[in-house]
Amino acid sequence: MGLRDLLGSWLSGARDASLEPHEHVEQTRLALSSTEREQLDSARRRDDAAAALAAAEQAYDSEPTDENGAKVLRAREARDLAALRAERAGKRLEEARAALEASERDVCRARLQKARAEAAARAPELRRAVDSARAAVTRSNPATALAQVVETMQRAEEEARAELASATAELEALPVELERIEAELVSLAPELSDDVAAARSARAGEARADLARRASLEALRETIAGDLATAAAAAEIADTYKARALAALAAQRSAAVEASKLGLEAKPLADEVLSVHVAHARYMARSAEQRDARAHAAELWKTLLPEQHYHPLGIKHISHDEVIELCLRACSGAELIRMIERVGHERAFAAGDIHDASRRAQEAQARPGRPPSVRHADELDHVHHRPRPMN
Incomplete structure (x- = not known):
């Protein structure tokens, strides 16, 4: 030719x-x-x-x-x-x-399509690296064997955190690189704009899901679990690990604010929530014989609701262990009250005494000059109760 x-x-x-x-x-x-x-x-x-x-x-x-x-x-x-x-x-x-x-x-x-495909293919690998590094951070926490291997475990933890920070930084920088590549690609090939827009939408969905996960209480508990266990087991390094927990709480609040701006359901955690998990970590560090569910439930209750006394006999249908679990799930004292009320109403209805519970709540609120005390879950409201001695 x-x-x-x-x-x-x-x-x-x-x-x-x-x-x-x-x-x-x-x-x-x-x-x-x-x-x-x-x-x-x-x-x-x-x-x-x-x-x-x-x-x-x-x-x-x-x-x-x-x-x-x-x-x-x-x-x-x-x-x-x-x-x-x-x-x-x-x-x-x-x-x-x-x-x-x-x-x-x-x-x-x-060339741009190849670069875009390579950059997009790196995202799952980097995400796995972040998860692996996060798991390594958890495994390397020295809470369980602090006395014997504290130096080795701390070094492994620092390396894991450095790897996690590096992988996280690469993962966070990847969208910027993809945006630049796709902008160049669309300018050269406008017919690919729909495909690029779909890819951007998918990445935005993944980012929203990751943000929702980071803004959750479970993510905070996962992040600070090892740190709190170490603080409970070794008082000499408690300040270091509590500082990490405070940083995680600040990160949760920041993520919650960002998530709220995007329309995701996320609640910034109150300062008392961190104290609750610190106290619970200390409680779990004890042996089974040393644990007192009633005292621990009262401690967590007082942390979230300092002006309301814990009356275990007045909270019908809810055990001490369940109160502990609700305190660990609450984002604030007000939310704890709402959860107690909901559970109490559900179980009172199941037990067939919902009308009696409502009647007693109305009578307590109708007494002049005396705020209602916490007798059971159906009578809880956002009113400061008069201090009463523990039975």
């Missing part, structure tokens, strides 16, 4: 699908070079024909014979033919340049 035939194949859209984009570029450049030479040759011939016509016309003006007239006609035909060929060669040159530009654009688009 000659260069002119190759150019014709390109201009007619009959590109060889088996060739790589950069091979198309090389072939188009060869065709463009041939077309440029042809255009220059056609222009030279056109100029020569124009000069010959001018000479023939001058000779006819000097000697207007039939022979000179015939020469003028032949020279004019040659000039017109050369001009037509030069014009067509110029058009083919423009088409060859457009074909080269299109092939170079294909190469650039292929």
Whole structure:
């Protein structure tokens, strides 16, 4: 296939699908070079024909014979033919340049698509690295064997946290890189805008899901569980691990604010929530024989509701262990009251004494000059109760 035939194949859209984009570029450049030479040759011939016509016309003006007239006609035909060929060669040159530009654009688009695919493929790997590093942080916590291997475990923990920070930083920087690549890609290939928009929407959904997870109470408990266990087991490093827990609480609050702006359901945790989990970690560090569910429930209750005394006999249908669990699930004291009320109402209804519970709650609220005390879950409200001694 000659260069002119190759150019014709390109201009007619009959590109060889088996060739790589950069091979198309090389072939188009060869065709463009041939077309440029042809255009220059056609222009030279056109100029020569124009000069010959001018000479023939001058000779006819000097000697207007039939022979000179015939020469003028032949020279004019040659000039017109050369001009037509030069014009067509110029058009083919423009088409060859457009074909080269299109092939170079294909190469650039292929490069950007490859870079985009590689960058997107890195996200699951980086996410697994983050999860693995987070698990390594949990495993390397020295709470269970602090006395024997504290130095080794702390070093392993620092390495794991460094790996987690590095993996997290790469994962957080990835969307910026993808945005840059996709912006370039869309500018070169607008027909891919829908695909790019769909990919951005999918990434935004993943980011929202990850943000919702980071803003959850479970994420906070996962993050600070090892730190709180270590603080309970080793008083000499309690400040370090409590500081980490405070940082996790601040991160949760920040994530909750961001999640709320995006319309996700997330509640910033109160300061008392961290104290509740610190106390519970201390409680779980004791042996089973040393644990007192009633005392621990009262401790957590007082932490979340400092002005309301814990009356275990007055909270019907709920055990001490259940109160402990509700305290661990609450984001604030007000939410703890709402959960206690809901559980109490549900169980009172199941037990068939819901009407009696409501009646007693109304009677307590109707007593003049005396705020209602916490007798059972159905009577809880947002009113500070008068301090009463523990039974």
